[in-house]
Amino acid sequence: MAAAQVLQSEWTKIRSVRSTVWTLGLAAVVTSALGGLISVLSRNRFDELSASEQLRFDATYISFAGMGLGQLAMIVFGVLVVSNEYSTGMIRASLAAVPQRGLFLASKITAAALLAFVIGLATSFVTFFLGQALLGPYRASISDPGVLRAVVGGGLYMTLIAVFSMGVAAMLRSPVLALGILMPFFFLISNVLGNVPATKEVGQYLPDQAGTKIMQVVQLPDDAPYGPWGGLAIMAAWVAAALLGGFLTLRRRDA
Amino acid sequence: MIEAVGLTKRYGAKTAVHNLSFRVRPGIVTGFLGPNGSGKSTTMRMILGLDEPTHGHVTIGGLHFRQLANAPRQVGALLDAKAVHGGRSARNHLLCLAQLSGIPAGRVDEVLGVVGLQGVAGKRSKSFSLGMGQRLGIAAALLGDPQVLLFDEPVNGLDPEGILWVRNLMKQLAAEGRTVFVSSHLMSEMALTADHLIVIGRGQLLADMSVQEFIARNSASFARVRTPDGNDGEREKLTAALTAAGGEVHSEPDGAFRVTGLPLPRISDVAHAAQVRLWELSPHHASLEEAYMGMTQGAVDYRATTDPRAGLHVPHVTGEPPTAGRAATGLRPDAHRAGAQQPGQAHPPAAAGAPGPTARDHRDSEDEQR
Numbered sequence: 001m002a003a004a005q006v007l008q009s010e011w012t013k014i015r016s017v018r019s020t021v022w023t024l025g026l027a028a029v030v031t032s033a034l035g036g037l038i039s040v041l042s043r044n045r046f047d048e049l050s051a052s053e054q055l056r057f058d059a060t061y062i063s064f065a066g067m068g069l070g071q072l073a074m075i076v077f078g079v080l081v082v083s084n085e086y087s088t089g090m091i092r093a094s095l096a097a098v099p100q101r102g103l104f105l106a107s108k109i110t111a112a113a114l115l116a117f118v119i120g121l122a123t124s125f126v127t128f129f130l131g132q133a134l135l136g137p138y139r140a141s142i143s144d145p146g147v148l149r150a151v152v153g154g155g156l157y158m159t160l161i162a163v164f165s166m167g168v169a170a171m172l173r174s175p176v177l178a179l180g181i182l183m184p185f186f187f188l189i190s191n192v193l194g195n196v197p198a199t200k201e202v203g204q205y206l207p208d209q210a211g212t213k214i215m216q217v218v219q220l221p222d223d224a225p226y227g228p229w230g231g232l233a234i235m236a237a238w239v240a241a242a243l244l245g246g247f248l249t250l251r252r253r254d255a
Numbered sequence: 256m257i258e259a260v261g262l263t264k265r266y267g268a269k270t271a272v273h274n275l276s277f278r279v280r281p282g283i284v285t286g287f288l289g290p291n292g293s294g295k296s297t298t299m300r301m302i303l304g305l306d307e308p309t310h311g312h313v314t315i316g317g318l319h320f321r322q323l324a325n326a327p328r329q330v331g332a333l334l335d336a337k338a339v340h341g342g343r344s345a346r347n348h349l350l351c352l353a354q355l356s357g358i359p360a361g362r363v364d365e366v367l368g369v370v371g372l373q374g375v376a377g378k379r380s381k382s383f384s385l386g387m388g389q390r391l392g393i394a395a396a397l398l399g400d401p402q403v404l405l406f407d408e409p410v411n412g413l414d415p416e417g418i419l420w421v422r423n424l425m426k427q428l429a430a431e432g433r434t435v436f437v438s439s440h441l442m443s444e445m446a447l448t449a450d451h452l453i454v455i456g457r458g459q460l461l462a463d464m465s466v467q468e469f470i471a472r473n474s475a476s477f478a479r480v481r482t483p484d485g486n487d488g489e490r491e492k493l494t495a496a497l498t499a500a501g502g503e504v505h506s507e508p509d510g511a512f513r514v515t516g517l518p519l520p521r522i523s524d525v526a527h528a529a530q531v532r533l534w535e536l537s538p539h540h541a542s543l544e545e546a547y548m549g550m551t552q553g554a555v556d557y558r559a560t561t562d563p564r565a566g567l568h569v570p571h572v573t574g575e576p577p578t579a580g581r582a583a584t585g586l587r588p589d590a591h592r593a594g595a596q597q598p599g600q601a602h603p604p605a606a607a608g609a610p611g612p613t614a615r616d617h618r619d620s621e622d623e624q625r
Contacts, residue, residue, distance in 0.1 A: 006355055009351045009353075009355040012350050012354055016344065016348075017343055084340055090338055092303075093332075095303075096305065096327070096332055097356055099304050100321075254307060255306070
């Protein structure tokens with residue numbers, strides 16, 4: 001069985017359901033619109049900031065402020081792509097056609113990840129340029145040092161969040177269970193753990209806390225012990241672990 | 256050829272399938288019969304490599320399913336008609352299955368035509384009826400033009416025209432030399448469709464034989480005899496005379512007798528000699544459904560109990576007879592009476608279409624009335 005065939009089939013599956021358009025569309029709109037809104041607010045409040053705050057003002061990162069909410073739609077996309085197979089029972093037809101379960105899962109995740117990357121990257125660029133336009137005099141330029149890395153990193157971050165969700169969904173198999181765990185975790189728990197001083201030591205290694213680093217241009221001295229790419233690597237390690245768990249679950253359990 | 260050897264599947268403490276061995280041969284339709292929860296679907300999933308057997312193994316053409324090269328081109332299966340993404344159109348559902356095994360997209364429209372869904376190919380399958388879902392599932396099984404076909408309860412939810420269509424399709428596929436394995440919990444349906452039967456109950460093999468053999472072994476013939484109503488004297492006289500002549504006489508709920516061990520002319524002679532008038536003397540065969548029920552009786556997992564209605568039921572208010580009384584009168588009093596009133600119409604021209612060559616003659620009136 002050629003991998004290209006399975007990949008093509010998975011692409012057909014993804015493009016032929018409406019949830020794909022809804023979730024990815026929502027991710028793009030929420031991320032860019034909320035980023036734009038916060039950019040406008042930041043521009044109007046710039047003069048009220050203290051001198052040190054003005055010095056640390058990160059125009060790029062501010063335009064990505066909508067990512068925290070927009071990523072939730074990415075999570076829904078990732079969960080649905082995988083757990084739809086289980087909730088509908090389609091998994092049995094799929095695995096009867098592709099008995100090599102590793103190939104099946106790899107193809108599904110590759111197809112979904114490629115789409116998430118394209119949408120994520122486009123969203124990231126739109127978000128950046130929209131945010132900078134609204135920031136007016138305080139804007140950053142794409143040619144400034146580190147900015148292009150942050151913008152491309154925004155696309156990578158959205159992709160990795162989606163793929164992480166796919167791995168978790170493959171482990172849990174139920175969309176309700178996977179969303180019930182992932183949504184509150186990324187919306188609330190991770191932010192609390194990563195920002196409360198008592199837990200920050202551990203919390204900064206959580207996938208989203210580490211991954212967000214790639215979108216920062218102005219690095220703060222008291223910040224995490226990893227750089228932008230280090231942070232992304234930590235996130236990628238989480239993703240790899242989730243995928244491995246998903247693969248082992250799929251291989252061992254009866255469909 | 257599907258071959259199962261000592262197939263066993265346990266889910267925790269519950270044994271779904273126990274030491275099941277059988278062969279499904281090409282060129283014929285093999286029926287897989289059993290009550291709900293008897294392990295039919297579990298067995299089918301194990302054949303398809305979806306569930307790992309606890310013990311034993313099952314092979315298709317000598318290979319485990321997972322070892323088959325491009326499995327969909329060799330084995331097609333309908334497991335669950337509802338197992339489709341409701342938001343995906345019928346064509347896209349089949350297209351993604353076709354692409355998995357390198358089947359050209361044109362084949363999708365072919366199978367949509369074969370199952371009669373070409374008119375709704377672009378519609379999202381959540382709007383489909385159960386019967387349309389079954390057709391879509393059958394289309395998926397046919398996609399790869401496979402030599403081995405598995406169908407789990409394919410006639411569920413189909414209308415009579417659809418049932419006839421499935422029946423003919425199975426026979427046609429078998430006639431082309433393919434291996435066709437069809438599960439059902441309806442004996443009457445399998446008697447018309449299958450050539451060979453594998454019957455299981457509680458996960459264990461109960462019968463593995465041809466339909467003819469099953470019929471020969473399990474359908475005892477008997478005569479229905481009725482004396483004039485309200486004349487108990489003649490009734491008792493005939494009972495005594497028939498018993499003396501070596502027959503076995505059982506009373507039926509509607510007052511008739513069921514006589515075994517005597518040919519019909521002999522019963523008539525005995526009655527004549529005893530000077531008893533007969534209102535009915537008709538030949539019958541015990542239905543296959545009855546034989547099947549008898550065989551699987553000990554193996555039914557889900558048995559209904561009488562509804563005590565928590566003492567809520569007040570008979571004189573609703574005017575319905577009390578439940579206990581109804582339960583005591585027997586299983587299907589109506590069917591018996593209806594059969595008695597029209598003994599000559601035991602075989603109405605089967606609207607459901609051409610029944611099997613052997614089975615039809617052996618079905619009895621009660622079967623048809625149901």
